[in-house]
Amino acid sequence: MTRLARSVLVDADVVRSRIAPLAHGTDHDAVFAARFAENFPTLHRLFGELYGMRDDALEALTAVVGLAADSWRERPADLRALDARREAQPHFYLDAGMLGGVCYVDRYAGTLEGVRRQIPYFRELGLTYLHLMPLFASPEGNSDGGYAVSSYRDVDPALGSMAELASLARELRAVGISLVVDFIFNHTSDEHVWARRAVAGEVVDGVDHSDFYLIYPDRTMPDAYERTTREIFPDDHQGSFVQLPDGRWIWATFYHFQWDLNYANPAVFRAMAGEMLFLANQGVELLRMDAVAFIWKELGTTCESLPQAHLLLQAFNSVLRMAAPALLFKSEAIVHPDEVVTYVSEAECQISYNPLQMALTWEALANRDASLLNQALERRHALPEGTAWVNYVRSHDDIGWTFADEDAAELGIDGYRHRRHLNDFYVNRVPASFARGVPFQDNPRTGDCRIAGTTASLAGVEAGDPLGVDRVLLAYALALSTGGIPLIYLGDEVGQLNDYSYVERPAEAGDSRWVNRPFRPQAAYDARTDPHATAGRVFAGLRRLIAARKATPELGGGTLLPFRTPHRSVVAFQRPGWTAELPRVLVLANVGDDAVTVDALTLSGFDAPARDLLAERSIDLRDGVELPAASVRWLHVTPR
Ligand code: GLC
Numbered sequence: 156m157t158r159l160a161r162s163v164l165v166d167a168d169v170v171r172s173r174i175a176p177l178a179h180g181t182d183h184d185a186v187f188a189a190r191f192a193e194n195f196p197t198l199h200r201l202f203g204e205l206y207g208m209r210d211d212a213l214e215a216l217t218a219v220v221g222l223a224a225d226s227w228r229e230r231p232a233d234l235r236a237l238d239a240r241r242e243a244q245p246h247f248y249l250d251a252g253m254l255g256g257v258c259y260v261d262r263y264a265g266t267l268e269g270v271r272r273q274i275p276y277f278r279e280l281g282l283t284y285l286h287l288m289p290l291f292a293s294p295e296g297n298s299d300g301g302y303a304v305s306s307y308r309d310v311d312p313a314l315g316s317m318a319e320l321a322s323l324a325r326e327l328r329a330v331g332i333s334l335v336v337d338f339i340f341n342h343t344s345d346e347h348v349w350a351r352r353a354v355a356g357e358v359v360d361g362v363d364h365s366d367f368y369l370i371y372p373d374r375t376m377p378d379a380y381e382r383t384t385r386e387i388f389p390d391d392h393q394g395s396f397v398q399l400p401d402g403r404w405i406w407a408t409f410y411h412f413q414w415d416l417n418y419a420n421p422a423v424f425r426a427m428a429g430e431m432l433f434l435a436n437q438g439v440e441l442l443r444m445d446a447v448a449f450i451w452k453e454l455g456t457t458c459e460s461l462p463q464a465h466l467l468l469q470a471f472n473s474v475l476r477m478a479a480p481a482l483l484f485k486s487e488a489i490v491h492p493d494e495v496v497t498y499v500s501e502a503e504c505q506i507s508y509n510p511l512q513m514a515l516t517w518e519a520l521a522n523r524d525a526s527l528l529n530q531a532l533e534r535r536h537a538l539p540e541g542t543a544w545v546n547y548v549r550s551h552d553d554i555g556w557t558f559a560d561e562d563a564a565e566l567g568i569d570g571y572r573h574r575r576h577l578n579d580f581y582v583n584r585v586p587a588s589f590a591r592g593v594p595f596q597d598n599p600r601t602g603d604c605r606i607a608g609t610t611a612s613l614a615g616v617e618a619g620d621p622l623g624v625d626r627v628l629l630a631y632a633l634a635l636s637t638g639g640i641p642l643i644y645l646g647d648e649v650g651q652l653n654d655y656s657y658v659e660r661p662a663e664a665g666d667s668r669w670v671n672r673p674f675r676p677q678a679a680y681d682a683r684t685d686p687h688a689t690a691g692r693v694f695a696g697l698r699r700l701i702a703a704r705k706a707t708p709e710l711g712g713g714t715l716l717p718f719r720t721p722h723r724s725v726v727a728f729q730r731p732g733w734t735a736e737l738p739r740v741l742v743l744a745n746v747g748d749d750a751v752t753v754d755a756l757t758l759s760g761f762d763a764p765a766r767d768l769l770a771e772r773s774i775d776l777r778d779g780v781e782l783p784a785a786s787v788r789w790l791h792v793t794p795r
Contacts, residue, residue: 164216167199170213175191191220191477198474233438248483255643262673280643281701282332285327286335290314292311293311299410299412300668324440328440334438337445342413345412350368352367362426367416367423381394391410408446418463432475443485447504468503472484486507487507488507493559495557508544513549521590522746536637536638544637554608556577589618590608591612592612607667610627612653624692627693632700637715653673721757725747738792742787743788745784745786747784752782765791769787774790
């Protein structure tokens, strides 16, 4: 409050008198006026906290509201109708019918038109959410798979145009599929016009760009910051800064061509709010908020997950609630589990990747031991009301072992040694490993390393392990049942293997994550109905899981109740659905190589008659439940 007390934003009457006319305008729009009245106080407060001490805060806040009003005026009628539908049913994403898919436009379908031609297949699969990997203009060769954006308003011309994206969004929406794209707002590419202007120190339309990024004349400040920051892409450069040709230093957390924006400057917030509103009006329904943990920097800190990062997300949200309320945020915070959850709330990111469950699924499969995963499901799965996990088995990125060392220690596991063991296992450095992964950012100085590889290759299909297909299905069965939106990396559903050809492409050779970003495997898709082919076995198994999930409302919502069995290799939990009414789904999965039987006594808290949802038959729990190696059962049970 003391900060606000001295700030230019403190006099609410002055602020309102300057800004309210923008909301009411000459063409008074009652809907916008009502949303402004509801959300402006929050935005005003957040601006006070973030920028209150700066002379340009009021000007930026005024401009942001002006942008929101203009954006609403231009919002197409079908999107305004979507806004109304979402306001009436805000938690649609908790429905058991939700199913996500993710792919690269070029690799999966060539172009946006190619993606459009896949719509019948997306429907066959049952998708309700489609994440198209970064598709914006980005530097040739230096694009970090599109995560270095040169313009948020232009689609990479090789893929199509913004008009095509908007029309694809409409077509997807018509068949119940929400379009998801990345919002890469921590950094831009070094070719973005803001970047060029910043280096040149240009003022354009009254906006001084020199302060859009963090640029320092010498190593004094970079050295000071780097005392407490972490190296993210050490293969590319050490530390958090790179040197410009003129000798100055600029903040670049990721690749040297990805420059971090300076959100301490309200003009940066204003500029990004404009890009976000633009995308909202193209029909994007969900923004994947890339690298959220890094967006605010403060000397003497790790510069990760600082309180202001949260305030920024809340501020962006309040802008959207005024002008495009249907648009939601998905958090991409691949950090310590204590931090991951701090981004998940209706006021920040309504949905979030679940990196802990993803990593521990692989951890359990490697060790044939479900203890850490069960512990995480029991204590770290719960989220605030109205929010949801996005449960994925793998992404376009690497797998990092992001479990909490404190949790592992309780089970007698040393985190450091365990991570080393997992890395060795997944890059096939231990005898009898079923996995064929590739190390990513192997850092001998810190001992840090992450794993790249497709689901099928990591699960044993590539190595010809007899349980490979079962492990793929087991991993997906967990993603489909723990609660939240399950997300399929397209290609996984037909057992796609690693693509080692990336080493032959110079722009990819230095980044092993390309091994798990293969091209659409046409032959595997053609074989998807062949019960003898690997593709057919994976596809049939996954289809069965998807159909069962969609038909089982208890698998909606996010509530998960623990369930204990005496077997270390058994993942076990109960899903009561949204309403917590009976019956429930009991999930039992055996990550071990040997069959186990969960005996009648363990199951005695339920009525004897139960239904096996995947085998589609009735069972009697007094007989116990047999779980073959690498298998899953979803049982409809009634607690006594
Ligand atoms: C996210 C993306 C990753 C990218 C990084 C930098 O973590 O998933 O692929 O390298 O952001 O933009």
